[in-house]
Amino acid sequence: MPPPVVDHVALFNQTSLACSKLITQRYSTSFTLGIRTLDERFHPAIYAVYGFVRWADEIVDTFHDRDRATLLREFRDETYRALDEQFSMNPVLHAFQLAVHRYGIDREFIEAFLHSMAMDLEDIEYDQQLYNEYIYGSAEVVGLMCLRVFCEGDEQQFEQLREPARRLGAAFQKINFLRDLRSDYEERGRVYFPGLSYAQFDDAAKRRIEDDIRADFQAGYEGICQLPRTAKLGVYLAYVYYLKLFDTIRQLPASRILAGRVRVPDNTKLLLLVGSYFRYRLRTI
Numbered sequence: 001m002p003p004p005v006v007d008h009v010a011l012f013n014q015t016s017l018a019c020s021k022l023i024t025q026r027y028s029t030s031f032t033l034g035i036r037t038l039d040e041r042f043h044p045a046i047y048a049v050y051g052f053v054r055w056a057d058e059i060v061d062t063f064h065d066r067d068r069a070t071l072l073r074e075f076r077d078e079t080y081r082a083l084d085e086q087f088s089m090n091p092v093l094h095a096f097q098l099a100v101h102r103y104g105i106d107r108e109f110i111e112a113f114l115h116s117m118a119m120d121l122e123d124i125e126y127d128q129q130l131y132n133e134y135i136y137g138s139a140e141v142v143g144l145m146c147l148r149v150f151c152e153g154d155e156q157q158f159e160q161l162r163e164p165a166r167r168l169g170a171a172f173q174k175i176n177f178l179r180d181l182r183s184d185y186e187e188r189g190r191v192y193f194p195g196l197s198y199a200q201f202d203d204a205a206k207r208r209i210e211d212d213i214r215a216d217f218q219a220g221y222e223g224i225c226q227l228p229r230t231a232k233l234g235v236y237l238a239y240v241y242y243l244k245l246f247d248t249i250r251q252l253p254a255s256r257i258l259a260g261r262v263r264v265p266d267n268t269k270l271l272l273l274v275g276s277y278f279r280y281r282l283r284t285i
Contacts (some may be wrong), residue, residue: 006148014096016091017044021049023092029266039230041229045099045149045194050094052079053113053142059190060120069121076114083107103149105126110145112137123189131194135170143169149180150231164223168235172242178209178249182258204255213246225285235278240272 024047025032035046044260048281059071070071082088099105145167148277177184177192183200184190196205217239224236245264249257255261264272279285 001010013094016094017048019091020044021047023047023051023054030238030241030269033269034241037237037262037273037277038232039235042231042234044095045103046146048095048099048240049105049142049149050144052093053223055092056117057116069118072114072117072121079110079114083110088130098215099149104153105145109141112141120188120190126192126194128194131192134192134237135173136166138170139173141169145233150228150235150269161223161226164220164226167216168220168223168239169259170240171213171246172219174209174213174216175242175246175249178206178257179215179245179262183261201258203254205249206257210250217246230283233276235279236285237273237276238247240276241269242270 021043030049031050034049035043038046056072057077058173059068059075063071078088078090078093079096082090082093082098086097086101088097100110114137117135118185119130119134119137123206144162147158147161147165152162181191181198181201182235184192191279193209194207221239224232224239227235245262246263249262252262
């Protein structure tokens, strides 16, 4: 009896996607949990998006003993080669190009993301314009990539949700900046908030940043309520996790933010998951 025929192309695709899933699981338990609550058909593409952005982020944030500019330039070249050829021997890029072509992810989003990663290699004093430019590329377009997946080619739905998706991504990123203010400054010499030096961060500056984040959160939540149910629970879970983190930060003085990273305990995350699931099942979101 002849051995079964193996489709090696399909096996290569599946293995590449599995690599991105493993990266997500190793680097972010919270994001992995959120993906699991999405409709299963979205899992491979969202893992692929996460794997791509995580690998680029690792280049600029981790390998300080390497020539990061060259590494990022090579990664960028390999990304566009993978997109053009619809193939890469780099499993992260191969998985990503599969998602890009399957769901029509815009190259403009990819370009903006890679541009923001390159900004992290420069010694930049952020004004409002550069701050907005960085947040768009580092966070908002990642939300838009995921939105392309969730809308599955429905252009009208995508355009309707574009701005809320951007605002939600911006809120998440600004919370990250606030939470990581000390480590960004001490480890990388960065302060992202425009017109703010590390020495100037006080309770008044903290409140101004929080007011900006609160407005983004509200706009983002309105978009979540309009998402297809196949994607709603996963995005809502990310929202309530970040909202909990934001509420925790808001209750602390600026001096505590500078003293160390604020975290949401794992048992609290589990409670947030349970509460989000029941709200989803009761259709209150």
